[in-house]
Amino acid sequence: MIDIHSHILYGLDDGAQNAEDTLNMAKQAVENGIHTIVATPHHLDGTYTNPPEVIRERTAAVEQLLAEHQIPLRIVPGMEIHIHGEVVEELKQDQLLTVNQQQRHILLELPHDHLPRYVDQLIFQIQLAGFVPIIPHPERNKEISADLNLLYRLVKRGAMSQLTAASVAGKFGKNLQKISLEMIKHNLVHFIATDAHNTGSRGAVLAEAYQVINQKVGTEYTKMYQHFAEDLLKGRDCDVPPPIRLRKKLFGIF
Numbered sequence: 001m002i003d004i005h006s007h008i009l010y011g012l013d014d015g016a017q018n019a020e021d022t023l024n025m026a027k028q029a030v031e032n033g034i035h036t037i038v039a040t041p042h043h044l045d046g047t048y049t050n051p052p053e054v055i056r057e058r059t060a061a062v063e064q065l066l067a068e069h070q071i072p073l074r075i076v077p078g079m080e081i082h083i084h085g086e087v088v089e090e091l092k093q094d095q096l097l098t099v100n101q102q103q104r105h106i107l108l109e110l111p112h113d114h115l116p117r118y119v120d121q122l123i124f125q126i127q128l129a130g131f132v133p134i135i136p137h138p139e140r141n142k143e144i145s146a147d148l149n150l151l152y153r154l155v156k157r158g159a160m161s162q163l164t165a166a167s168v169a170g171k172f173g174k175n176l177q178k179i180s181l182e183m184i185k186h187n188l189v190h191f192i193a194t195d196a197h198n199t200g201s202r203g204a205v206l207a208e209a210y211q212v213i214n215q216k217v218g219t220e221y222t223k224m225y226q227h228f229a230e231d232l233l234k235g236r237d238c239d240v241p242p243p244i245r246l247r248k249k250l251f252g253i254f
């Protein structure tokens with residue numbers, strides 16, 4: 001499996017703190033069935049600043065570390081870009097990393113508590129500049145989880161989205177799992193990824209998430225997500241199914 005969102009690079013953010021943490025996360029990922037990870041350190045989230053050259057260098061160092069320890073895991077560079085007004089300019093000037101440096105997809109992190117009003121316009125401008133924004137963990141944004149049609153609107157306008165595997169697997173509770181499955185059923189999701197920060201509460205549970213999807217939604221979704229992850233690594237556009245608007249709010253869970 002491919003994991004498109006992970007904080008496995010040590011010493012850059014609130015993920016792995018040292019080389020030992022990275023090695024332990026890598027071993028856990030391999031045990032979970034993951035063969036390739038897009039390393040996505042936080043960038044410009046108000047706490048961490050990790051420009052492309054820093055991430056490229058640390059990716060290379062970690063690849064060497066994994067080779068020395070004979071861990072069969074490929075790491076490619078990426079970045080979790082916190083939403084800000086200069087995203088388009090910085091993309092054009094190569095100041096941000098795209099997924100696997102394919103100059104096509106970016107991970108664009110939203111605030112957790114609300115949806116900024118300029119999101120629609122920014123997403124439009126990002127696409128106009130030739131890039132595709134992927135919104136990580138939309139299920140954890142308070143406004144979106146209360147009204148999934150906000151995500152429908154963004155997807156309809158060309159954004160993609162990625163659920164956290166632990167949300168799907170039920171590790172963050174039944175409500176978040178239910179919201180995640182509704183997003184999947186309405187074609188509002190295109191990737192499942194670990195967003196791993198450690199080997200404990202925020203570890204790699206991608207296989208568990210796919211199992212839940214197989215049982216509760218259908219194996220065709222698991223296959224589609226894995227296919228899209230392969231497309232992503234190559235910078236290819238994904239053949240996404242049309243999003244479905246929700247007719248009613250999810251009752252009883254808010």
Ligand SMILES: [Fe+2]
Pocket residue numbers: 005006007080136195
């Ligand atoms: Fe993340």
